[in-house]
Amino acid sequence: MKEILKTAGLNKAFGMGENEVVAVRNASFSMVAGAFEAVMGPSGSGKSTFLHLIAGLLSPDSGSIIVEDREIAGMPDTELTLFRRRRIGLIFQDFNLIPTLTAQENIELPLLLDGTAHEHSARIAELVSLLGLNGRTSHFPEQLSGGERQRVAVARALAGSPAIVLADEPTGNLDSPAARSLCELLRKVNKELGSSILMVSHDPVVAAAADRVHILRDGHFCASFATHGSAATVSERYLAAMV
């Protein structure tokens, strides 16, 4: 299978001198196209920093980040902005929807900015239906439940058929039933549409939705294992990697 994402020797520190915090340390990672994988680690282990580096929202101090055959470390800003908009789908913990736009407009926004919304109308209709958002598209975010808001954000991330979807604690602001439902939908999106998904979570139940988990400890990947869809397996392997 073709690799969709590969990082090698990735490093990122914040601050200077005695205030320096190394957030990502010699992180090497790879994932094939069509995979659904998760990154787990304690708070402060560098999960968000790692995801933001791959998304091109932060630039690394050193190392390589290849997304779909393109090196994004050191890519000029304007080129990176376009690449991110077209090839990377982002899902955040706090949904990041625009309150004055309807659900439909939020979903279409990145494509409108890119001038390609019309090319993706069939895809958007398919996503709205797959994500259970029929009848909700003319609502504004404040008229939607947390779970529905996050499903709008998932549709927005997927609308332009990105190379990879990156999700940072996507269930962090949801109650358990909505979190469970979001996990099932991410699995469905991965299996039915073949979307490549990399999700960060510290929750074993959520991470078990992915097929494989990678453990980040002090900014470095120290273990990786198949989940077999079992939260118990994830918990056990995660704790073993932490001692």
Ligand SMILES: Nc1ncnc2c1ncn2[C@@H]1O[C@H](COP(=O)(O)OP(=O)(O)O)[C@@H](O)[C@H]1O
């Ligand atoms: N913008 C920043 N400025 C300074 N330190 C930061 C910044 N972002 C993250 N850090 C630090 O880097 C480390 C990793 O943070 P983060 O990637 O957010 O971890 P996680 O998502 O696993 O909780 C932490 O020690 C955090 O305080």
Ligand SMILES: [Mg+2]
């Ligand atoms: Mg984080």
